[in-house]
Amino acid sequence: MTGSAWTHATVTGERIAIHSARSVRPRVSVWPANARKTVPKVFTCPAVPVRGDSPRRSALRSRRGDPRLTEAQSPVNRAATSRRYNPTVRSRRQLLPIAALLAAGLIGGAISLAGASALGVGGKTTTVRQIEPAFAGNSPTSFNPVKPGKAMTINEIFRRDAPGVVQVTSTQVVRTNDPFDFGLPQTEKQKALGSGFVLDKAGHIITNYHVIAGAQSVEVSFSNSDNLKAHIVGSDPSTDLAVLQVNARSRTLTPLAFGNSDRVRVGDSVVAIGNPLGYDRSVTAGIVSAVQRAISAPNQFPIDHVIQTDAPINHGNSGGPLIDSRGQVIGVTAQIATGDTGSGNIGIGFAIPINTVRTVVAQLIKKGKVEHAFLGITAKPVTAEIARLFRLPSKSGVLVASVQPGSGAAAAGLRAGTETAVVSGESWPIGGDQIVSADGVPLTSIDQLRDLIAGKRPGQSLSLEVYRDNEKLTLDVKLGRQPSSPR
Numbered sequence: 001m002t003g004s005a006w007t008h009a010t011v012t013g014e015r016i017a018i019h020s021a022r023s024v025r026p027r028v029s030v031w032p033a034n035a036r037k038t039v040p041k042v043f044t045c046p047a048v049p050v051r052g053d054s055p056r057r058s059a060l061r062s063r064r065g066d067p068r069l070t071e072a073q074s075p076v077n078r079a080a081t082s083r084r085y086n087p088t089v090r091s092r093r094q095l096l097p098i099a100a101l102l103a104a105g106l107i108g109g110a111i112s113l114a115g116a117s118a119l120g121v122g123g124k125t126t127t128v129r130q131i132e133p134a135f136a137g138n139s140p141t142s143f144n145p146v147k148p149g150k151a152m153t154i155n156e157i158f159r160r161d162a163p164g165v166v167q168v169t170s171t172q173v174v175r176t177n178d179p180f181d182f183g184l185p186q187t188e189k190q191k192a193l194g195s196g197f198v199l200d201k202a203g204h205i206i207t208n209y210h211v212i213a214g215a216q217s218v219e220v221s222f223s224n225s226d227n228l229k230a231h232i233v234g235s236d237p238s239t240d241l242a243v244l245q246v247n248a249r250s251r252t253l254t255p256l257a258f259g260n261s262d263r264v265r266v267g268d269s270v271v272a273i274g275n276p277l278g279y280d281r282s283v284t285a286g287i288v289s290a291v292q293r294a295i296s297a298p299n300q301f302p303i304d305h306v307i308q309t310d311a312p313i314n315h316g317n318s319g320g321p322l323i324d325s326r327g328q329v330i331g332v333t334a335q336i337a338t339g340d341t342g343s344g345n346i347g348i349g350f351a352i353p354i355n356t357v358r359t360v361v362a363q364l365i366k367k368g369k370v371e372h373a374f375l376g377i378t379a380k381p382v383t384a385e386i387a388r389l390f391r392l393p394s395k396s397g398v399l400v401a402s403v404q405p406g407s408g409a410a411a412a413g414l415r416a417g418t419e420t421a422v423v424s425g426e427s428w429p430i431g432g433d434q435i436v437s438a439d440g441v442p443l444t445s446i447d448q449l450r451d452l453i454a455g456k457r458p459g460q461s462l463s464l465e466v467y468r469d470n471e472k473l474t475l476d477v478k479l480g481r482q483p484s485s486p487r
Helices: 154-164 354-367 384-389 408-412 446-454
Strands: 005-012 015-022 028-032 101-103 111-117 165-177 185-198 204-207 217-221 227-236 241-246 269-274 282-296 302-309 321-324 329-337 349-353 377-381 398-403 419-423 426-430 434-438 461-468 471-478
Touching: 154 165, 154 185, 154 269, 154 282, 154 321, 165 204, 185 269, 204 354, 217 241, 227 354, 241 354, 269 329, 302 329, 302 354, 302 446, 329 354, 349 354, 377 426, 377 446, 384 419, 398 426, 408 471, 434 446
Parallel strands: none
Antiparallel strands: 005 015, 028 419, 101 329, 111 185, 165 185, 165 217, 185 204, 204 241, 217 227, 227 241, 269 282, 269 321, 282 302, 302 349, 321 329, 329 349, 377 398, 398 434, 419 426, 434 461, 461 471
């Protein structure tokens, strides 16, 4: 890091302040691993349902999220990649919790409507929430061909693919206690609006998990104005994906073609089709701004290989397709970053890569759920400078920061760092194992390790080569089943 510039973000509520500095030489300080350290807090954004227009209704309540892991504690439990969750964007080198990411569906991503009835007596009155205008932006009117004769215009993509895009409305019944009703329980219906698209002629539809999480009923609206009841085939909070199915005639269904998200490159033209703010089957256009992003799933596990785009995405777009210039789906829109605006599009949206979707959806249709393998450690990738400063036996690999009790890593005897060192403001675990390869694959990043874990099933083994006190060891770890959320 000597003589290099570094940048970090300070999170205060919903505002992110960026600071830069130039370090002349690394400053190193060491304290015991059990010393008290400050963990940055990330807060959950308030819910956005519209409640029944009753004078006794209290203001919407928000819910606070849990603190995230420190930057030295990147969870090494990648998904095979809800409602009310606060997604975070992380860099490729480490997962850094950053506030103010919203899902573009239910509770930070969906348009929510609510009708309430106290004790089942009386009529229902619904108040429509004021819709904020979307941020303006420039969008191309046609695409530059990736290969001669292959690209389509935006209009051609829309005419071909829009019939396969649906509106998803989920209804949840909740019980509330209103002090103005003398503490008597009452029932309230909340509706959330998102998007989805047709997978096949069997009536399977792909959407986001957070659009349908906790729903008692789901309805799907097609471009021909048909409204059909849908049942949930399966869902996976670790990848924020869900599969629905409707009973419809096959000739009325328009399945969308899948592309290959591994071939997506920065600068590629893309369009998003969905139902932003309830405006059905709206199309927006932009480019791929970045690839290989990592975002946080509803259960706070990381989703890797995410596509970033500047195509305008707003509340209600969740679950809709991100489409390339050939008219093929390369991702499922899931989240947006809002900066200090609090809500609305600012040109930073994220889509779950279609190669991840393809794998997860196949398991959901077959089993109704996805079981992810779990190693049970947090770790930090080694840099050449850190290897030199602490005289590590290898210039690559990952340093084990913590080992979860009862996990496969704990059973195999992996050891976490005993001390924490701070170099130029960044924390590093030292004194523990340094993992240099997994199943014979040399490790240069945590993402590599998560990918290898994701390719396995619970109960399978992962062979790790580690350095411990300059001695090279081989440990066979029996992978466990990923828990419902990181601990």
